[in-house]
Ligand SMILES: Nc1nc2c(c(=O)[nH]1)N(C=O)[C@@H](CNc1ccc(C(=O)N[C@@H](CCC(=O)O)C(=O)O)cc1)CN2
């Protein structure tokens with residue numbers, strides 16, 4: 266049946282149109298993850314270590330890092346991303362407070378067609394090098410604190426509530442990045458949802474965000490990471506080739522979560 270084009274779309278047709286847009290975005294992200302992951306599988310340890318050394322040099326020369334007191338850094342898996350081991354050690358050497366991801370089990374989706382729910386990640390304190398060395402790897406190969414140890418760790422979002430101290434800098438992993446500082450993760454929404462929660466608690470005052478990328482993870486300049494209104498652009502990307510990309514204008518995700 267033809268719709269009378271002088272009438273607005275019914276609420277239901279609006280929903281189904283939005284759902285298909287979200288589905289298209291999800292598919293585009295999934296395809297990009299697959300193609301980048303194939304490239305990453307071919308990389309050997311020496312290449313990753315050499316690129317990680319270059320990123321370390323870039324980061325430790327950056328004033329935003331040198332001046333940061335509270336730094337969030339991910340603890341790397343053994344393949345497919347910049348190794349952050351030297352960064353963690355350097356941050357402790359310089360007397361910085363280090364925060365690392367703790368991921369909670371994801372909320373289950375009830376239907377296949379539903380927009381996947383974001384998963385919750387906290388940033389909790391890593392208290393010393395001994396603490397770092399004692400962490401066990403989880404099923405993704407990421408060194409992770411035990412749930413029990415959360416009782417004694419600081420949580421940076423709680424710190425915001427208690428005394429207003431938050432993070433100065435976040436070093437983020439990703440699967441793919443582009444030259445406008447867009448980022449694609451593993452598809453759980455951990456970082457995007459964390460940044461939204463952080464922004465709500467801090468009244469919109471955000472830490473400086475730096476994505477670190479193997480050169481195989483940076484798309485050619487004519488290509489873009491597909492993004493939606495919940496994806497946060499980064500302030501900067503450091504690449505294992507030695508390139509440093511700073512985003513031109515300052516903004517949150519297009520959904521406008523900044524208060
Ligand atoms: N080192 C590291 N730590 C991190 C992240 C990360 O990307 N790297 N995260 C960033 O959010 C969070 C954990 N996120 C993860 C989410 C999913 C998968 C995962 O499903 N891996 C699949 C492959 C998925 C894919 O196709 O990309 C696997 O190992 O089989 C791994 C990490 C917090 N800590």
Ligand SMILES: Nc1ncnc2c1ncn2[C@@H]1O[C@H](COP(=O)(O)OP(=O)(O)OP(=O)(O)O)[C@@H](O)[C@H]1O
Pocket residue numbers: 294380381382383384448449450451452453454455456457458461495496
């Ligand atoms: N702020 C948010 N509120 C609600 N849902 C969100 C939010 N951020 C992300 N999501 C949802 O989480 C799911 C995964 O998001 P997406 O595919 O963008 O993750 P990603 O950027 O690849 O991963 P990550 O952020 O963990 O690195 C999507 O369905 C997305 O809509």
